[in-house]
Amino acid sequence: MLKIYWFCVFLLLGTRASKLIGYVEMTESEKGTVLDAAPRLHLQKLGNTYYYFGTVFKVNYFQALQFCNSENMSLLSVESLEESDFLFQRLRAFFGGTDYRFWTSGTILPDDTNWVWLSTGNPIIYTNWLPKQPDNTRNDKCLELRYGNNLMWNDVTCTTSNLVICEVTPPKDNSRILTSVANCNLTLINAPPE
Ligand SMILES: [Ca+2]
Numbered sequence: 708m709l710k711i712y713w714f715c716v717f718l719l720l721g722t723r724a725s726k727l728i729g730y731v732e733m734t735e736s737e738k739g740t741v742l743d744a745a746p747r748l749h750l751q752k753l754g755n756t757y758y759y760f761g762t763v764f765k766v767n768y769f770q771a772l773q774f775c776n777s778e779n780m781s782l783l784s785v786e787s788l789e790e791s792d793f794l795f796q797r798l799r800a801f802f803g804g805t806d807y808r809f810w811t812s813g814t815i816l817p818d819d820t821n822w823v824w825l826s827t828g829n830p831i832i833y834t835n836w837l838p839k840q841p842d843n844t845r846n847d848k849c850l851e852l853r854y855g856n857n858l859m860w861n862d863v864t865c866t867t868s869n870l871v872i873c874e875v876t877p878p879k880d881n882s883r884i885l886t887s888v889a890n891c892n893l894t895l896i897n898a899p900p901e
């Protein structure tokens with residue numbers, strides 16, 4: 708059943724970007740690099756958590772939250788060294804040396820004092836800031852990952868256009884998964900054997 712679900716997610720994510728107001732398409736040169744990698748890069752799994760690597764459009768922080776939520780996923784929260792290393796290794800296998808930047812759900816917006824993962828509501832405990840960051844140079848209230856710097860963190864203006872990584876850990880009773888599959892409009896009879 709999980710295989711069917713993720714196939715549906717893959718299909719839906721490819722068309723949903725155009726519904727986001729003000730999204731920025733990748734340049735032709737950027738597409739040349741990342742689209743070759745996209746089919747294998749889009750969905751990766753660490754433990755029980757699945758990650759979607761958006762590689763074909765850029766959005767601001769708020770649109771990134773909206774996009775992931777619309778797919779029953781959450782904008783990425785990097786909560787451990789293990790998770791950070793996993794993401795970097797997966798990206799490095801495809802992106803080579805070019806610098807790409809990705810949104811996380813990290814933000815200081817709620818009280819302008821403490822950094823939190825907005826997707827979970829939890830305070831940011833594990834950190835991987837670049838040297839001299841966060842520096843809040845231009846009203847920098849949101850947290851981006853810099854692939855070109857080993858996926859280390861920078862605070863940046865929330866209206867910046869970045870790529871997106873979503874994550875989800877399917878619930879054990881999988882009721883939400885079944886709902887998604889039901890909405891997916893595929894014929895379950897033709898599902899591959901588990
Ligand atoms: Ca996470």
Ligand SMILES: [Ca+2]
Nearest residue numbers: 842843847862
């Ligand atoms: Ca900064």
